[in-house]
Structure formats: C-alpha cells, structure tokens
Amino acid sequence: MRPRLLDAFCGVDGAARGYQEAGFEVVDPPAYTRWLGMAVLAQLPSLPST
Secondary structure, eight states: OOOEEEOTTTTSSSHHHHHHHTTOEEEOOHHHHHHHHHHHHHHOTTSOOO
C-alpha cells in the first residue's frame, strides 16, 4: 500500500509528479483545492489573483 498525499497546491509547479515518482498516491480533490486557494488569498490580500 502506498502512502497518500493531499496535494493542496496542485498546479503550482508539478510537485505531484515528484511525489508520484517517489511512490506516493497523490490525492487531488479540486473542490478542496479551490477552497484552500480562496482561504490563502483571503489571508494574503496582496497576492495577485488569477
């Protein structure tokens, strides 16, 4: 059984690929990722939004 990893910042710079190659099962829930991104932007309003 492979360890699971929640890729909360998927799409940032391809880290998930490295985790997969290292043997992790990468979990990428799009709804969670969107919510987390909004939470980060709310805490850091100076970041540019896309």
